[in-house]
Amino acid sequence: QVQLVESGGGLVQAGDSLRLSCAASGRTSGVYLIGWFRQAPGKEREFVAHISWSDGTAYYADSVKGRFTLSRHNAVKNTVYLQMNSLKPEDTALYYCAAGAIVGVITDPSAFSSWGQGTQVTVSS
Helix, strand or coil, rough: CCEEEECCEEEEHHHHHHHEEEEEEECCHHCCCCEEEEECCCCCCCCEEEEECCCCCCEECCCCCCCEEEEECCCCCCCCEEEEECCCHHCCCEEEEEEECCCCCCCCHHHHECCCCCCCEEEEE
Protein backbone atom coordinates (compact mmCIF):
# COMPACT_ATOMS: atom_id res chain seq x y z
CA GLN A 1 0.00 0.00 0.00
CA VAL A 2 1.29 3.44 -0.96
CA GLN A 3 0.13 6.56 0.83
CA LEU A 4 0.22 9.89 -0.99
CA VAL A 5 -0.17 13.32 0.57
CA GLU A 6 -0.56 16.45 -1.53
CA SER A 7 0.02 20.00 -0.39
CA GLY A 8 0.53 23.47 -1.79
CA GLY A 9 -2.86 24.35 -3.23
CA GLY A 10 -4.49 27.72 -2.75
CA LEU A 11 -6.25 30.72 -4.22
CA VAL A 12 -4.24 32.80 -6.69
CA GLN A 13 -4.83 35.26 -9.48
CA ALA A 14 -4.42 34.56 -13.17
CA GLY A 15 -0.76 34.71 -14.14
CA ASP A 16 0.46 33.69 -10.69
CA SER A 17 2.38 30.56 -9.76
CA LEU A 18 1.92 27.72 -7.31
CA ARG A 19 3.98 24.69 -6.39
CA LEU A 20 2.25 21.49 -5.41
CA SER A 21 4.02 18.73 -3.50
CA CYS A 22 3.31 15.03 -3.33
CA ALA A 23 4.94 12.92 -0.63
CA ALA A 24 4.77 9.16 -1.00
CA SER A 25 5.20 6.67 1.85
CA GLY A 26 4.60 3.00 2.52
CA ARG A 27 5.46 0.35 -0.05
CA THR A 28 7.02 2.70 -2.57
CA SER A 29 9.54 0.20 -3.93
CA GLY A 30 7.00 -0.90 -6.51
CA VAL A 31 6.18 2.60 -7.72
CA TYR A 32 7.46 3.46 -11.18
CA LEU A 33 5.27 6.37 -12.21
CA ILE A 34 3.86 9.28 -10.21
CA GLY A 35 1.24 11.41 -11.86
CA TRP A 36 -0.93 14.44 -11.29
CA PHE A 37 -4.55 14.62 -12.31
CA ARG A 38 -7.16 17.31 -11.78
CA GLN A 39 -10.90 17.41 -11.60
CA ALA A 40 -13.09 20.46 -11.91
CA PRO A 41 -16.72 20.44 -10.70
CA GLY A 42 -18.94 18.60 -13.15
CA LYS A 43 -16.02 17.36 -15.23
CA GLU A 44 -14.11 14.12 -15.53
CA ARG A 45 -10.73 13.59 -13.94
CA GLU A 46 -8.10 14.92 -16.33
CA PHE A 47 -4.46 13.94 -16.79
CA VAL A 48 -1.97 16.74 -16.06
CA ALA A 49 1.51 15.21 -15.99
CA HIS A 50 3.52 12.22 -14.81
CA ILE A 51 7.13 11.48 -14.00
CA SER A 52 9.18 8.32 -14.09
CA TRP A 53 10.56 7.61 -10.66
CA SER A 54 13.63 5.87 -12.07
CA ASP A 55 14.96 8.44 -14.51
CA GLY A 56 12.88 11.56 -13.91
CA THR A 57 11.42 11.69 -17.40
CA ALA A 58 8.24 13.77 -17.36
CA TYR A 59 5.27 13.84 -19.72
CA TYR A 60 2.67 16.62 -19.87
CA ALA A 61 -0.82 17.19 -21.15
CA ASP A 62 -0.93 19.68 -24.02
CA SER A 63 -3.02 22.04 -21.89
CA VAL A 64 -0.19 22.55 -19.39
CA LYS A 65 2.91 22.00 -21.51
CA GLY A 66 5.29 24.93 -21.21
CA ARG A 67 3.60 26.23 -18.04
CA PHE A 68 3.86 23.31 -15.61
CA THR A 69 7.03 21.47 -14.60
CA LEU A 70 7.11 18.17 -12.73
CA SER A 71 10.27 17.19 -10.88
CA ARG A 72 11.62 14.89 -8.21
CA HIS A 73 13.20 16.16 -5.03
CA ASN A 74 16.90 15.30 -5.07
CA ALA A 75 17.38 15.02 -1.32
CA VAL A 76 13.94 14.06 -0.02
CA LYS A 77 13.12 10.66 -1.37
CA ASN A 78 9.66 9.89 -2.66
CA THR A 79 8.67 13.51 -3.11
CA VAL A 80 7.68 15.19 -6.35
CA TYR A 81 6.83 18.78 -7.13
CA LEU A 82 4.48 20.27 -9.68
CA GLN A 83 5.52 23.83 -10.42
CA MET A 84 2.63 25.66 -12.03
CA ASN A 85 3.33 28.98 -13.72
CA SER A 86 1.16 31.37 -15.71
CA LEU A 87 -1.94 29.93 -14.10
CA LYS A 88 -5.28 30.44 -15.84
CA PRO A 89 -8.84 30.33 -14.48
CA GLU A 90 -9.35 27.09 -16.41
CA ASP A 91 -6.65 25.49 -14.25
CA THR A 92 -9.04 25.69 -11.30
CA ALA A 93 -9.63 22.16 -10.01
CA LEU A 94 -8.93 19.66 -7.27
CA TYR A 95 -5.45 18.31 -8.00
CA TYR A 96 -4.66 14.69 -7.17
CA CYS A 97 -1.35 12.88 -6.93
CA ALA A 98 -1.35 9.26 -8.08
CA ALA A 99 1.18 6.43 -8.19
CA GLY A 100 1.40 3.17 -10.04
CA ALA A 101 3.59 0.23 -10.90
CA ILE A 102 3.41 1.17 -14.55
CA VAL A 103 5.80 2.47 -17.19
CA GLY A 104 5.45 4.41 -20.40
CA VAL A 105 3.11 7.23 -21.33
CA ILE A 106 0.01 6.61 -19.24
CA THR A 107 -2.82 9.16 -19.11
CA ASP A 108 -5.69 6.90 -18.01
CA PRO A 109 -6.37 7.46 -14.30
CA SER A 110 -7.58 3.88 -13.90
CA ALA A 111 -4.00 2.69 -14.49
CA PHE A 112 -2.82 4.33 -11.26
CA SER A 113 -3.43 2.24 -8.16
CA SER A 114 -2.80 4.74 -5.35
CA TRP A 115 -4.29 8.19 -4.89
CA GLY A 116 -4.00 11.09 -2.51
CA GLN A 117 -6.90 13.11 -1.13
CA GLY A 118 -6.30 16.08 -3.39
CA THR A 119 -5.43 19.74 -2.96
CA GLN A 120 -7.59 22.58 -4.25
CA VAL A 121 -6.23 25.09 -6.74
CA THR A 122 -8.39 28.10 -7.50
CA VAL A 123 -7.34 30.71 -10.05
CA SER A 124 -9.31 33.94 -10.18
CA SER A 125 -9.49 36.12 -13.28
